[in-house]
Amino acid sequence: MPMPMEYQHASEEFERFLADARDTAGLGTRNQTYTVVQSVLLTFRRRLDVHQAIRFAQVLPPVLRAIFIADWDTTVPPVPFTDRETLAREVQALRPHHNFATAASITDVATALRRHVDMAKFKAVLARLPEGAAAFWHVADPERT
Template identity: 70%
Template sequence: MPIPMELQHASDDFERFLADARDGSGLATRNQTYTMVEGVLRTFRRRLMPQQALAFADVLPPILRAIFVSRWDLAEPVLPFADRATLTREVQALRQHHNFAPGSCLTDVARALRRQVDKEPFDRVLATLPEGAAAFWHA
Protein backbone atom coordinates (compact mmCIF):
# COMPACT_ATOMS: atom_id res chain seq x y z
CA MET A 1 0.00 0.00 0.00
CA PRO A 2 1.38 3.43 -0.87
CA ILE A 3 1.93 6.04 1.82
CA PRO A 4 -1.32 8.00 2.26
CA MET A 5 -1.23 11.45 0.66
CA GLU A 6 -2.07 13.15 3.95
CA LEU A 7 1.16 11.72 5.38
CA GLN A 8 3.25 12.48 2.31
CA HIS A 9 2.27 16.15 2.49
CA ALA A 10 1.91 16.51 6.27
CA SER A 11 4.73 19.04 6.73
CA ASP A 12 3.60 21.25 3.86
CA ASP A 13 -0.01 21.13 5.05
CA PHE A 14 1.05 21.98 8.60
CA GLU A 15 3.12 24.94 7.40
CA ARG A 16 0.11 26.24 5.44
CA PHE A 17 -2.07 25.80 8.53
CA LEU A 18 0.45 27.66 10.74
CA ALA A 19 0.72 30.50 8.22
CA ASP A 20 -3.07 30.74 8.03
CA ALA A 21 -3.45 30.75 11.83
CA ARG A 22 -0.59 33.27 12.17
CA ASP A 23 -2.09 35.62 9.61
CA GLY A 24 -5.58 35.31 11.08
CA SER A 25 -4.38 36.04 14.61
CA GLY A 26 -1.93 38.79 13.74
CA LEU A 27 0.93 36.96 15.45
CA ALA A 28 4.45 37.56 14.21
CA THR A 29 6.12 34.14 14.27
CA ARG A 30 5.58 30.44 13.75
CA ASN A 31 6.67 29.82 17.37
CA GLN A 32 4.03 32.18 18.75
CA THR A 33 1.44 30.56 16.50
CA TYR A 34 2.47 27.04 17.55
CA THR A 35 1.99 27.90 21.23
CA MET A 36 -1.44 29.37 20.49
CA VAL A 37 -2.48 26.29 18.49
CA GLU A 38 -1.19 23.91 21.14
CA GLY A 39 -3.07 25.86 23.81
CA VAL A 40 -6.32 25.71 21.83
CA LEU A 41 -5.97 21.97 21.19
CA ARG A 42 -5.15 21.20 24.85
CA THR A 43 -8.02 23.36 26.08
CA PHE A 44 -10.43 21.43 23.88
CA ARG A 45 -8.94 18.05 24.78
CA ARG A 46 -9.44 18.70 28.51
CA ARG A 47 -13.17 18.65 27.91
CA LEU A 48 -13.33 15.21 26.31
CA MET A 49 -13.22 11.65 27.53
CA PRO A 50 -10.35 9.69 25.93
CA GLN A 51 -12.65 7.88 23.47
CA GLN A 52 -14.16 11.19 22.38
CA ALA A 53 -10.74 12.81 22.05
CA LEU A 54 -9.45 9.97 19.90
CA ALA A 55 -12.50 10.19 17.64
CA PHE A 56 -11.80 13.91 17.25
CA ALA A 57 -8.10 13.28 16.63
CA ASP A 58 -9.00 10.95 13.77
CA VAL A 59 -10.46 13.86 11.76
CA LEU A 60 -7.41 16.09 12.24
CA PRO A 61 -4.49 16.37 9.82
CA PRO A 62 -1.53 14.20 10.95
CA ILE A 63 0.67 16.79 12.65
CA LEU A 64 -2.26 18.46 14.41
CA ARG A 65 -3.38 14.99 15.49
CA ALA A 66 0.03 14.40 17.04
CA ILE A 67 0.00 17.75 18.82
CA PHE A 68 -3.53 17.07 20.08
CA VAL A 69 -2.55 13.83 21.84
CA SER A 70 0.96 14.86 22.86
CA ARG A 71 1.73 15.08 26.61
CA TRP A 72 -1.75 13.93 27.52
CA ASP A 73 -2.26 13.19 31.20
CA LEU A 74 -5.13 10.71 31.23
CA ALA A 75 -5.47 11.15 35.01
CA GLU A 76 -6.40 14.81 34.53
CA PRO A 77 -10.12 15.35 35.25
CA VAL A 78 -12.41 16.10 32.33
CA LEU A 79 -13.62 19.68 32.53
CA PRO A 80 -16.96 21.08 31.39
CA PHE A 81 -17.08 23.51 28.50
CA ALA A 82 -17.09 27.08 29.71
CA ASP A 83 -17.69 30.52 28.23
CA ARG A 84 -15.28 31.72 25.55
CA ALA A 85 -13.53 34.19 27.87
CA THR A 86 -12.67 31.39 30.32
CA LEU A 87 -11.51 29.09 27.52
CA THR A 88 -9.40 31.88 26.02
CA ARG A 89 -7.67 32.53 29.35
CA GLU A 90 -6.92 28.81 29.59
CA VAL A 91 -5.30 28.89 26.14
CA GLN A 92 -3.29 31.94 27.14
CA ALA A 93 -2.06 30.23 30.33
CA LEU A 94 0.04 27.70 28.41
CA ARG A 95 3.65 28.89 28.73
CA GLN A 96 2.15 32.23 29.78
CA HIS A 97 5.42 34.16 29.68
CA HIS A 98 5.91 33.11 26.06
CA ASN A 99 2.28 33.06 24.97
CA PHE A 100 1.03 35.83 22.70
CA ALA A 101 -2.38 34.30 21.87
CA PRO A 102 -4.85 37.12 21.26
CA GLY A 103 -8.36 37.25 22.65
CA SER A 104 -9.56 35.94 19.28
CA CYS A 105 -7.38 32.79 19.46
CA LEU A 106 -10.27 30.31 19.52
CA THR A 107 -11.82 31.80 16.40
CA ASP A 108 -8.45 32.26 14.69
CA VAL A 109 -7.43 28.62 15.16
CA ALA A 110 -10.94 27.37 14.32
CA ARG A 111 -10.92 29.25 11.00
CA ALA A 112 -7.50 27.91 10.06
CA LEU A 113 -8.40 24.37 11.13
CA ARG A 114 -11.68 24.34 9.22
CA ARG A 115 -9.73 25.17 6.06
CA GLN A 116 -7.57 22.06 6.61
CA VAL A 117 -10.09 19.38 7.56
CA ASP A 118 -12.69 17.47 5.63
CA LYS A 119 -15.74 19.41 6.86
CA GLU A 120 -18.33 16.63 6.76
CA PRO A 121 -16.46 14.12 8.99
CA PHE A 122 -15.27 16.97 11.23
CA ASP A 123 -18.82 18.22 11.85
CA ARG A 124 -20.11 14.67 12.21
CA VAL A 125 -17.61 13.98 15.00
CA LEU A 126 -18.35 17.30 16.70
CA ALA A 127 -22.04 16.37 16.76
CA THR A 128 -21.19 13.29 18.87
CA LEU A 129 -19.20 15.24 21.45
CA PRO A 130 -20.45 17.00 24.59
CA GLU A 131 -22.48 20.17 24.42
CA GLY A 132 -20.13 23.05 23.76
CA ALA A 133 -17.80 21.13 21.45
CA ALA A 134 -19.29 22.44 18.21
CA ALA A 135 -19.43 26.00 19.58
CA PHE A 136 -15.74 25.74 20.52
CA TRP A 137 -14.87 25.24 16.84
CA HIS A 138 -17.31 27.83 15.52
CA ALA A 139 -15.48 30.28 13.29
Protein backbone atom coordinates in the same frame (compact mmCIF):
# COMPACT_ATOMS: atom_id res chain seq x y z
CA MET B 1 -0.65 -0.40 0.27
CA PRO B 2 1.26 2.81 -0.49
CA MET B 3 1.85 5.36 2.23
CA PRO B 4 -1.19 7.68 2.49
CA MET B 5 -0.65 11.11 0.95
CA GLU B 6 -1.60 12.83 4.21
CA TYR B 7 1.50 11.28 5.82
CA GLN B 8 3.75 11.84 2.82
CA HIS B 9 3.02 15.57 2.91
CA ALA B 10 2.32 16.07 6.62
CA SER B 11 5.06 18.64 7.16
CA GLU B 12 4.05 20.71 4.16
CA GLU B 13 0.39 20.62 5.24
CA PHE B 14 1.36 21.69 8.74
CA GLU B 15 3.44 24.59 7.45
CA ARG B 16 0.49 25.74 5.31
CA PHE B 17 -1.79 25.51 8.33
CA LEU B 18 0.67 27.44 10.53
CA ALA B 19 0.97 30.19 7.92
CA ASP B 20 -2.82 30.38 7.65
CA ALA B 21 -3.26 30.47 11.44
CA ARG B 22 -0.46 33.07 11.76
CA ASP B 23 -2.09 35.34 9.20
CA THR B 24 -5.59 34.83 10.60
CA ALA B 25 -4.45 35.64 14.14
CA GLY B 26 -2.15 38.48 13.07
CA LEU B 27 0.88 36.86 14.69
CA GLY B 28 4.47 37.51 13.69
CA THR B 29 6.19 34.13 13.80
CA ARG B 30 5.56 30.43 13.42
CA ASN B 31 6.75 29.90 17.02
CA GLN B 32 4.13 32.31 18.34
CA THR B 33 1.55 30.60 16.18
CA TYR B 34 2.56 27.12 17.31
CA THR B 35 2.09 28.06 20.98
CA VAL B 36 -1.32 29.59 20.33
CA VAL B 37 -2.46 26.59 18.28
CA GLN B 38 -1.17 24.15 20.88
CA SER B 39 -2.90 26.11 23.65
CA VAL B 40 -6.24 26.03 21.81
CA LEU B 41 -5.96 22.30 21.10
CA LEU B 42 -5.05 21.44 24.70
CA THR B 43 -7.83 23.62 26.09
CA PHE B 44 -10.30 21.70 23.94
CA ARG B 45 -8.75 18.32 24.77
CA ARG B 46 -9.15 18.93 28.52
CA ARG B 47 -12.90 18.71 27.99
CA LEU B 48 -12.96 15.30 26.34
CA ASP B 49 -12.53 11.78 27.60
CA VAL B 50 -10.04 9.51 25.85
CA HIS B 51 -12.58 8.01 23.43
CA GLN B 52 -13.98 11.40 22.46
CA ALA B 53 -10.51 12.86 21.99
CA ILE B 54 -9.38 10.01 19.74
CA ARG B 55 -12.54 10.42 17.67
CA PHE B 56 -11.81 14.16 17.31
CA ALA B 57 -8.12 13.58 16.55
CA GLN B 58 -9.08 11.39 13.59
CA VAL B 59 -10.39 14.43 11.69
CA LEU B 60 -7.25 16.51 12.26
CA PRO B 61 -4.33 16.65 9.84
CA PRO B 62 -1.47 14.38 11.05
CA VAL B 63 0.79 16.93 12.76
CA LEU B 64 -2.13 18.64 14.51
CA ARG B 65 -3.32 15.18 15.55
CA ALA B 66 0.07 14.51 17.11
CA ILE B 67 0.09 17.87 18.94
CA PHE B 68 -3.44 17.20 20.18
CA ILE B 69 -2.55 13.91 21.87
CA ALA B 70 1.09 14.54 22.86
CA ASP B 71 2.04 14.44 26.54
CA TRP B 72 -1.52 13.72 27.63
CA ASP B 73 -2.15 12.40 31.13
CA THR B 74 -5.24 10.36 30.32
CA THR B 75 -5.89 9.72 34.02
CA VAL B 76 -7.00 13.33 34.53
CA PRO B 77 -10.79 13.51 34.19
CA PRO B 78 -12.29 15.94 31.67
CA VAL B 79 -13.56 19.32 32.81
CA PRO B 80 -16.78 20.87 31.52
CA PHE B 81 -16.99 23.39 28.72
CA THR B 82 -17.50 26.89 30.00
CA ASP B 83 -17.91 30.42 28.66
CA ARG B 84 -15.63 31.72 25.91
CA GLU B 85 -13.90 34.25 28.17
CA THR B 86 -12.83 31.55 30.64
CA LEU B 87 -11.69 29.29 27.80
CA ALA B 88 -9.66 32.15 26.30
CA ARG B 89 -7.91 32.75 29.64
CA GLU B 90 -7.05 29.06 29.78
CA VAL B 91 -5.58 29.29 26.28
CA GLN B 92 -3.47 32.26 27.40
CA ALA B 93 -2.23 30.40 30.50
CA LEU B 94 -0.05 27.87 28.65
CA ARG B 95 3.55 29.17 28.82
CA PRO B 96 2.25 32.66 29.70
CA HIS B 97 5.60 34.38 29.18
CA HIS B 98 5.85 33.06 25.63
CA ASN B 99 2.20 32.97 24.63
CA PHE B 100 0.75 35.59 22.29
CA ALA B 101 -2.82 34.33 22.54
CA THR B 102 -5.54 36.96 22.58
CA ALA B 103 -9.19 36.78 23.54
CA ALA B 104 -9.88 35.91 19.89
CA SER B 105 -7.35 33.08 19.63
CA ILE B 106 -9.89 30.25 19.78
CA THR B 107 -11.85 31.83 16.93
CA ASP B 108 -8.66 32.53 14.98
CA VAL B 109 -7.43 28.94 15.26
CA ALA B 110 -10.92 27.59 14.54
CA THR B 111 -11.11 29.75 11.43
CA ALA B 112 -7.79 28.44 10.12
CA LEU B 113 -8.48 24.85 11.16
CA ARG B 114 -11.79 24.76 9.32
CA ARG B 115 -9.89 25.51 6.10
CA HIS B 116 -7.64 22.48 6.64
CA VAL B 117 -10.06 19.70 7.57
CA ASP B 118 -12.81 17.81 5.82
CA MET B 119 -15.74 19.92 7.07
CA ALA B 120 -18.33 17.15 6.74
CA LYS B 121 -16.26 14.83 8.92
CA PHE B 122 -15.37 17.68 11.30
CA LYS B 123 -19.01 18.62 11.85
CA ALA B 124 -20.04 14.96 12.20
CA VAL B 125 -17.51 14.31 14.94
CA LEU B 126 -18.37 17.53 16.78
CA ALA B 127 -22.02 16.46 16.81
CA ARG B 128 -21.00 13.33 18.74
CA LEU B 129 -18.96 15.17 21.37
CA PRO B 130 -20.18 16.77 24.61
CA GLU B 131 -22.32 19.87 24.65
CA GLY B 132 -20.05 22.85 24.09
CA ALA B 133 -17.69 21.12 21.64
CA ALA B 134 -19.31 22.52 18.50
CA ALA B 135 -19.55 25.97 20.09
CA PHE B 136 -15.83 25.87 20.87
CA TRP B 137 -15.00 25.54 17.15
CA HIS B 138 -17.82 27.78 15.93
CA VAL B 139 -16.93 30.62 13.61
CA ALA B 140 -19.57 33.34 13.37
CA ASP B 141 -18.44 34.59 9.99
CA PRO B 142 -18.60 31.71 7.51
CA GLU B 143 -16.80 33.86 4.93
CA ARG B 144 -13.65 33.45 7.06
CA THR B 145 -13.61 29.68 6.48
